[in-house]
Amino acid sequence: xxxxxxxxxxxxxxxxxxxxxxxxxxxxxxxxxxxxxxxxxxxxxxxxxxxxxxxxxxxxxxxxxxxxxxxxxxxxxxxxxxxxxxxxxxxxxxxxxxxxxxxxxxxxxxxxxxxxxxxxxxxxxxxxxxxxxxxxxxxxxxxxxxxxxxxxxxxxxxxxxxxxxxxxxxxxxxxxxxxxxxxxxxxxxxxxxxxxxxxxxxxxxxxxxxxxxxxxxxxxxxxxxxxxxxxxxxxxxxxxxxxxxxxxxxxxxxxxxxxxxxxxxxxxxxxxxxxxxxxxxxxxxxxxxxxxxxxxxxxxxxxxxxxxxxxxxxxxxxxxxxxxxxxxxxxxxxxxxxxxxxxxxxxxxxxxxxxxxxxxxxxxxxxxxxxxxxxxxxxxxxxxx
Numbered sequence: 001x002x003x004x005x006x007x008x009x010x011x012x013x014x015x016x017x018x019x020x021x022x023x024x025x026x027x028x029x030x031x032x033x034x035x036x037x038x039x040x041x042x043x044x045x046x047x048x049x050x051x052x053x054x055x056x057x058x059x060x061x062x063x064x065x066x067x068x069x070x071x072x073x074x075x076x077x078x079x080x081x082x083x084x085x086x087x088x089x090x091x092x093x094x095x096x097x098x099x100x101x102x103x104x105x106x107x108x109x110x111x112x113x114x115x116x117x118x119x120x121x122x123x124x125x126x127x128x129x130x131x132x133x134x135x136x137x138x139x140x141x142x143x144x145x146x147x148x149x150x151x152x153x154x155x156x157x158x159x160x161x162x163x164x165x166x167x168x169x170x171x172x173x174x175x176x177x178x179x180x181x182x183x184x185x186x187x188x189x190x191x192x193x194x195x196x197x198x199x200x201x202x203x204x205x206x207x208x209x210x211x212x213x214x215x216x217x218x219x220x221x222x223x224x225x226x227x228x229x230x231x232x233x234x235x236x237x238x239x240x241x242x243x244x245x246x247x248x249x250x251x252x253x254x255x256x257x258x259x260x261x262x263x264x265x266x267x268x269x270x271x272x273x274x275x276x277x278x279x280x281x282x283x284x285x286x287x288x289x290x291x292x293x294x295x296x297x298x299x300x301x302x303x304x305x306x307x308x309x310x311x312x313x314x315x316x317x318x319x320x321x322x323x324x325x326x327x328x329x330x331x332x333x334x335x336x337x338x339x340x341x342x343x344x345x346x347x348x349x350x351x352x353x354x355x356x357x358x359x360x361x362x363x364x365x366x367x368x369x370x371x372x373x374x375x376x377x378x379x380x381x382x383x384x385x
Contacts, residue, residue: 069110
């Protein structure tokens, strides 16, 4: 395979290779050749727009064959891959994924902070502990790792493969009827890897959600808002060099539920969001925007982009104050995204608050896909080292 053309960003990729008894020596070597062919189609190196690669194998124990920064030359990586030995044993998939997100994608193992993290699982059957596999895969995705699952043969567990993979499953789960047919998915996997590298370079961004907690919204819709925050926290890379998330709620006054940077992991953000309760009351969107502009975006996060995401039905008797405060926020380099909540939304208010173009910054709760819509606004097309 020739190196893929048009890949605008690099990434750090780790293969998790099933080395269990059911695979067999010949099929294991076919898998290694498949990985070597994938390497052939990538631009390898530490530089911007290039890929680093590591390999973990697993049967009963998990073994790091080589770390991300160990080899920077394509031929050296391919040689190291083909020298990996077959061992046989159990299928400790969960342990391998745990090692992936706790150790393999760390700075000490060669991960470049801010670069996309891609894990590619290759297995021919089901794991020894499905619950652990499911849990560790969720933990990996919570840390921003994009997970591909490749299942080979007729003993695979499709449900388990899907439980490991990122969304949408149709684009992150691959199957091959036999090890010899792995070759048939090489080009597709390469192009998907390039696509993921292109769209997951988030850069440094501060996101503050502003959630309406008034009687206009109701508890059911309020809980839907909280779920939107959870959905985003599950998928983006959280941390000082990446995304930080804060949440304010508002009715006639605004209140900080938690500030930017308070929680360092997606899991901790999700737990904090799940503690937020609906209370109801009258509403002033303008006061909430003013509070958020003045109190929620720290000045010490140099080069961090600022995004305020307002979830509201737009019912506000003081519309002129609201639009004036929105303008002040936009003048302070804060992008404003607005999501209309409920069956009836006040479009004049939503459109007056949002950054333009409106097709990128105004959504209804039914059309709003947090990851996709926010990604369109925040993705940096080129990663920086």
